[in-house]
Amino acid sequence: MKKTLIKNGTLVTAADTFQADLLIVDGRIAAIGSALPAEGADTVDAAGLYVLPGGIDVHTHLALPFGGTVSSDDFYTGHKAAAFGGTTFHIDFAMQVKGESLHSAVERWNAKASDKAVIDYGYHVGVTDLNEAVLAEIPTLATEGIPSLKLFLAYKNNLQVDDATFFKVLLQAGDNGMLTMVHAENGDVIDILVKDALAKGRLTPEWHALTRPDWAEGEATHRAAAMAAMAGAPLYVVHVTCAKAVDAIAAARAAGQPVMGETCVQYFHFSIDNLRQPDGAKWVCSPPVRTAADQVALWQAVRANHLQHVSTDHCPFFMDGTKDLIYEGQPVRIAGKELGAGDFSKVPNGVPAIENRMPMLWATGVNTGKISLNRLVELCCTNPARIFGLYPQKGTLAVGADADVVLWDPKANHVFSAATHHMRTDYDIYEGWAAPAMPVKVFRRGELLVDGAEWHGRPGSGRWTPRKAHGEVL
Numbered sequence: 001m002k003k004t005l006i007k008n009g010t011l012v013t014a015a016d017t018f019q020a021d022l023l024i025v026d027g028r029i030a031a032i033g034s035a036l037p038a039e040g041a042d043t044v045d046a047a048g049l050y051v052l053p054g055g056i057d058v059h060t061h062l063a064l065p066f067g068g069t070v071s072s073d074d075f076y077t078g079h080k081a082a083a084f085g086g087t088t089f090h091i092d093f094a095m096q097v098k099g100e101s102l103h104s105a106v107e108r109w110n111a112k113a114s115d116k117a118v119i120d121y122g123y124h125v126g127v128t129d130l131n132e133a134v135l136a137e138i139p140t141l142a143t144e145g146i147p148s149l150k151l152f153l154a155y156k157n158n159l160q161v162d163d164a165t166f167f168k169v170l171l172q173a174g175d176n177g178m179l180t181m182v183h184a185e186n187g188d189v190i191d192i193l194v195k196d197a198l199a200k201g202r203l204t205p206e207w208h209a210l211t212r213p214d215w216a217e218g219e220a221t222h223r224a225a226a227m228a229a230m231a232g233a234p235l236y237v238v239h240v241t242c243a244k245a246v247d248a249i250a251a252a253r254a255a256g257q258p259v260m261g262e263t264c265v266q267y268f269h270f271s272i273d274n275l276r277q278p279d280g281a282k283w284v285c286s287p288p289v290r291t292a293a294d295q296v297a298l299w300q301a302v303r304a305n306h307l308q309h310v311s312t313d314h315c316p317f318f319m320d321g322t323k324d325l326i327y328e329g330q331p332v333r334i335a336g337k338e339l340g341a342g343d344f345s346k347v348p349n350g351v352p353a354i355e356n357r358m359p360m361l362w363a364t365g366v367n368t369g370k371i372s373l374n375r376l377v378e379l380c381c382t383n384p385a386r387i388f389g390l391y392p393q394k395g396t397l398a399v400g401a402d403a404d405v406v407l408w409d410p411k412a413n414h415v416f417s418a419a420t421h422h423m424r425t426d427y428d429i430y431e432g433w434a435a436p437a438m439p440v441k442v443f444r445r446g447e448l449l450v451d452g453a454e455w456h457g458r459p460g461s462g463r464w465t466p467r468k469a470h471g472e473v474l
């Protein structure tokens with residue numbers, strides 16, 4: 001029996017903040033109380049530290065083939081970076097390729113993940129090619145621990161599905177206690193705008209944003225919510241970036257529809273001005289970074305519970321994939337953003353953020369008074385566990401829960417830099433940004449992964465974790 005006693009810490013859940021000891025026995029939280037006995041336990045003094053549940057990020061793309069290359073974090077490096085940022089569980093997207101069964105996609109993702117994983121993880125399945133066999137296959141995913149699907153209303157001639165396909169999946173998912181997730185941008189309009197911009201020689205990264213206007217996201221979000229209402233099925237809108245999309249979700253919710261959504265941390269902090277910089281390709285992601293007014297709308301949306309989760313859409317690429325990066329002493333070189341030099345439409349879409357998410361939300365949300373620390377826990381840990389069928393095994397500090405526990409130092413005074421972060425990419429969108437609060441010890445099922453600057457994570461020790469269908473609608 002392995003016991004760890006975390007003493008004198010300040011525990012923070014979505015509901016409460018209180019002083020207590022926390023006892024871990026064999027990977028689970030065995031007791032929470034005052035003056036818990038220490039016999040037989042490794043004791044950790046958490047005086048002056050906050051004790052939070054491990055973070056959950058339901059939107060990541062590790063080792064994802066995209067635009068002629070692959071996202072540069074795999075299930076080892078991405079998990080290491082996640083842990084250093086306080087995240088101990090994530091859900092990746094197993095993407096169906098045309099003609100493939102959904103289970104085949106899951107098997108391909110298992111092959112990427114199982115030997116490398118350090119934190120625990122699950123999958124959503126991305127449906128890109130629906131036929132009768134695939135439709136019939138959907139309910140079997142739910143019983144096998146994958147109760148969520150994702151569809152794209154953008155990326156024409158690639159991932160995009162039409163409204164009929166989207167509606168059929170909503171019906172099937174809703175009938176089987178599954179949650180449909182949507183990338184809501186109008187891909188038909190965007191396709192025309194991109195071609196027009198390229199024809200006119202408008203090639204710089206800011207045109208990535210100008211060809212994906214907020215109306216394209218607002219329209220698609222409204223359409224998706226309307227179709228969910230007609231299907232009588234719950235909907236979860238991924239990576240909401242703008243006021244128009246928030247308004248569509250808020251209106252659906254006000255009408256009693258089971259529509260939920262997330263934003264990603266980077267959309268609070270960056271705008272089209274970043275795309276106008278000489279290194280603007282660093283911020284090319286879809287939907288694009290927007291305006292200062294949209295950032296205000298997103299803060300309001302997480303305060304007002306129009307949005308229930310803050311994820312990352314972590315999908316890193318090298319800024320200069322023609323040069324080696326040294327990672328754990330080994331040279332690594334993966335083609336990246338340079339593929340789009342001179343043509344915004346060829347820049348691989350995505351940003352690194354899995355390590356920055358909780359520290360930056362703490363720095364710019366909690367420390368400015370926009371959200372409470374409890375709300376940060378709710379947004380980053382508890383709500384995603386409830387919505388995606390993991391609660392209370394994960395997402396909170398409770399007796400019987402997995403001991404995914406993170407000790408945070410609110411006076412860490414960290415500064416993010418590509419020179420010191422753990423994401424396998426050569427830049428950090430938060431380069432030079434201060435993170436006053438940082439994790440100092442990170443436990444995953446009671447196993448110490450991060451101890452200050454030290455890394456103890458073992459590849460293959462992270463577990464794929466089945467999730468329950470009929471997740472909560474928050």
Ligand SMILES: [Zn+2]
Pocket residue numbers: 059060061313
């Ligand atoms: Zn994504």
